[in-house]
Amino acid sequence: QVQLQESGPGLVKPSQTLSLTCTVSGGSISSNYNYWSWIRQPAGKGLEWIGRISTSGSTNYNPSLKSRVTISVDASKNQFSLKLSSVTAADTAFYYCARETTYRFDYYGMDVWGQGTTVTVSS
């Protein structure tokens, strides 16, 4: 059974770069049927999709964050990563990584999630 685990600093200073890694276990990150996504959720608020990467390395980003986001994949480590630059207090949130599954013409949604990690932006 595939599991995801986020890791990275819980505290980031304003204007610096937030960096998180998601480690995939119990399965391969190189599946042709999956995208690997980052989603965040400010405390008490809703979900915001940040972006995703496919096995081939193609990326899609939320237009509102695109200028600050980079998502990359390291298949040799079965990991994918998020970098969000020039952070402010508005980037304080719970960050999740998730797997999206597609097969032929069906999209099954974000069907596996990590447990999430809190990132606070503060000096």
Add this chain to the structure above:
Amino acid sequence: EIVMTQSPATLSVSPGERATLSCRASQSISSNLVWYQQKPGQAPRVLMYGASTRATGIPARFSGSGSGTEFTLTISSLQSEDFAVYYCQQYNDWPVFGQGTKLEIK
């Protein structure tokens, strides 16, 4: 950019009763819609995909309908474990979530 609007923001329903949650897209998304359930302290989980197909392990009391711009999630007889926040998400282009509906006990 497609905007997803969920209503109501909060829905108060008694156990055993029916709950109906709505999700509206700002433009047609065909049936490219997923519903999630999120309980406090947990990650979301998929309930429905393709607007009306239950994900594996989801009880039959959950049903989804709609296409185009109007979608509905119905829970036919609420159980205690169903009180949670529900999100819709479109995937017509990139994923966009609605703002959520909190289903609370009346």
